[in-house]
Amino acid sequence: xxxxxxxxxxxxxxxxxxxxxxxxxxxxxxxxxxxxxxxxxxxxxxxxxxxxxxxxxxxxxxxxxxxxxxxxxxxxxxxxxxxxxxxxxxxxxxxxxxxxxxxxxxxxxxxxxxxxxxxxxxxxxxxxxxxxxxxxxxxxxxxxxxxxxxxxxxxxxxxxxxxxxxxxxxxxxxxxxxxxxxxxxxxxxxxxxxxxxxxxxxxxxxxxxxxxxxxxxxxxxxxxxxxxxxxxxxxxxxxxxxxxxxxxxxxxxxxxxxxxxxxxxxxxxxxxxxxxxxxxxxxxxxxxxxxxxxxxxxxxxxxxxxxxxxxxxxxxxxxxxxxxxxxxxxxxxxxxxxxxxxxxxxxxxxxxxxxxxxxxxxxxxxxxxxxxxxxx
Ligand SMILES: *Cc1c(COP(=O)(O)O)cnc(C)c1O
Numbered sequence: 001x002x003x004x005x006x007x008x009x010x011x012x013x014x015x016x017x018x019x020x021x022x023x024x025x026x027x028x029x030x031x032x033x034x035x036x037x038x039x040x041x042x043x044x045x046x047x048x049x050x051x052x053x054x055x056x057x058x059x060x061x062x063x064x065x066x067x068x069x070x071x072x073x074x075x076x077x078x079x080x081x082x083x084x085x086x087x088x089x090x091x092x093x094x095x096x097x098x099x100x101x102x103x104x105x106x107x108x109x110x111x112x113x114x115x116x117x118x119x120x121x122x123x124x125x126x127x128x129x130x131x132x133x134x135x136x137x138x139x140x141x142x143x144x145x146x147x148x149x150x151x152x153x154x155x156x157x158x159x160x161x162x163x164x165x166x167x168x169x170x171x172x173x174x175x176x177x178x179x180x181x182x183x184x185x186x187x188x189x190x191x192x193x194x195x196x197x198x199x200x201x202x203x204x205x206x207x208x209x210x211x212x213x214x215x216x217x218x219x220x221x222x223x224x225x226x227x228x229x230x231x232x233x234x235x236x237x238x239x240x241x242x243x244x245x246x247x248x249x250x251x252x253x254x255x256x257x258x259x260x261x262x263x264x265x266x267x268x269x270x271x272x273x274x275x276x277x278x279x280x281x282x283x284x285x286x287x288x289x290x291x292x293x294x295x296x297x298x299x300x301x302x303x304x305x306x307x308x309x310x311x312x313x314x315x316x317x318x319x320x321x322x323x324x325x326x327x328x329x330x331x332x333x334x335x336x337x338x339x340x341x342x343x344x345x346x347x348x349x350x351x352x353x354x355x356x357x358x359x360x361x362x363x364x365x366x367x368x369x370x371x372x373x374x375x376x
Contacts, residue, residue, distance in 0.1 A: 002364065004315040007179045008252060008356040012244035020240035028233025032240040039246045040175075040190055044157070046168040048193040050206055051242070053234045055154045055176030055189035059087035062150045062172045062191065064205050064228055065198050066122050068093045073334070075115050076124040076152075077107040078322040079342045084124055084152050085323050085333065093121070095333040097324050099341050103280040104128065105349075108341075109137040115336035116141075122148040125170060130182075130290035132161035132282060135169045150174070153192075155290040157183050158253045162284045171195040177242055182256060182290055183249050185242035188234055206232040255356035256289035263292045263352060266366040270294075275373045292352045293319070294369070299347040306350060308372045314365055315353060322346050 020032050033051050040049035052058040068074075070092030076084055078097035085095040098111040105128045112123060123142055125133040133151075142149045149170035153159075156166035157175055167173030172195065177188035193202050203213040209229030214220045245252070270276045277295040281287055296302045302318065309316045322342045323329035352365055 001313045002315060002353050002358075002361050004317050004351065004353050005180050006355045006357065007184055008255075010244050010248040010252070012247065013241045016240035016244050017237055020236045023236070026236050028235055028239075030236040030239070032236050032243050033234070036239050036242050036246055037190075039243070040192065043246075043249070044165040044168050044173075044192060046165075046173070046192040046194050047196060048199055048202070050191050050193070050202060050232070051234050051239060052189040052191055052206075052232050054083075054178065054187050055152070055174050056083040056087060057230075057232050058174035058176075058189045058191035059083055059150070059152065060090070060230070061202065061205055061232055062174060063087045063091050063093070065172065065201060066148055066150070068121060071119055072121045073117055073119040074122050074124060075107075075112055075120060075336075077126055077128075077342065078324040078329070078333075078335075078339055079105060079128070079320055079346055080126045080152065080323065081154065081320065082323065082326070083154075084126055085329065088122075088124075089332050094119075095323065095329070096120070096336055097322075097333055097339060097342075098336050099339050100128075100345065101134075102341055104131045104133070104282055105345055106131060106133040107138075109134045109141070111337055112138065112141050113145075116145050116147070120145070120147055122150055124150045124152055126152040126154075127156040127159060127166050129279065129293065130155045130157075130159040130166070130288040131279070132156070132159055132166055132285045132287075134282070135161050135164070139169070148172070148195075151192075154178075154181060154189075155288075157181075157288060158249060159288040159290075160286040167192045168194055172198065177245070182252060182288055183242075183245045185234075185238050185245060188238055188242055201227065205229040252356055253288050256354060259354055259356075259358050259362050260287075260289035260292050262362050263354075263366065267294065267369060270369065270373055273373075275376065276369075289354070292354050293349050294352065295345065296348050296350060302348055302350050305372055309365075309368050312364075312368050314368050316350050318346075319349055319351060320346055
């Protein structure tokens with residue numbers, strides 16, 4: 001069986017975890033957490049980064065920093081993971097969904113302005129499959145209307161938009177290190193604080209609403225409850241694992257890119273025959289091979305395809321059920337305009353297996369895809 005995803009280990013994880021045990025400090029914000037944050041600041045070129053227990057937690061921190069009040073609106077795509085909306089809806093905000101672009105499957109920036117109301121607080125840009133959103137336009141809309149921009153860069157580590165790293169472009173950026181993402185530590189994430197006005201408050205929110213960080217830094221003589229917050233620190237064992245991954249992140253990404261490119265070149269003929277559509281990389285962008293998907297003609301073809309591949313022992317999977325058609329999303333959210341592309345893409349998209357060690361098995365997948373379309 002060729003699974004859809006397989007966590008990749010660099011080999012250094014166990015050594016770093018063992019070092020972290022020797023240090024006798026297992027709670028958060030020790031040496032390994034600091035090294036991970038420093039790596040992110042240096043390599044993603046942001047001003048400040050804090051590790052979190054997940055990308056969901058990083059998005060929740062973003063919602064608290066956005067100062068959501070019940071009834072506020074957040075503009076985002078419906079074609080995303082539940083956490084993008086949940087982090088805000090939990091604090092009483094209404095997700096406002098707009099359609100996605102046909103080429104990148106990212107939020108259609110030309111539809112954002114129509115969706116803005118007096119209640120709008122922020123735009124969440126989800127970089128689907130690590131393909132960058134049209135950030136210049138999104139930033140300029142946000143600037144005109146005095147809105148915050150939050151990047152859900154769960155898929156986006158080491159992708160670049162016009163030479164800027166994803167996650168470093170909006171006011172806030174959120175990474176995921178879940179097993180299914182490029183760089184992993186089981187469950188984990190990071191918030192990137194690109195707007196310096198949030199520096200101090202982010203530290204407080206992350207430390208259960210206390211000014212513990214100021215106390216540790218010697219700026220106050222005791223620490224106490226000063227704001228909202230929660231427990232947003234991962235432990236050191238997790239950070240130790242993550243450091244091994246981050247130090248190899250460029251290598252991991254290039255391994256993924258090699259496989260992505262193999263898929264892309266080998267499936268070219270099927271696109272020419274109009275059986276499939278392959279991913280489109282926007283101009284001036286460099287992606288991180290988070291995902292290789294193909295778009296099929298309709299939902300029936302997709303079901304047949306998934307079944308056909310499964311019979312061959314190859315696991316291919318579909319992706320998001322749009323949030324506007326989920327039971328809770330239907331109840332809570334608002335839709336602006338038609339979500340025709342969202343509905344169509346989500347029912348026709350299928351993801352092919354992709355992980356750094358896939359090796360020559362990639363050829364079995366490519367062969368399977370071709371065989372499915374033979375005599376069609
Ligand atoms: C995976 C994912 C998340 C959530 O990440 P966790 O680290 O599992 O909380 C959020 N947004 C998107 C787009 C994702 O794919």
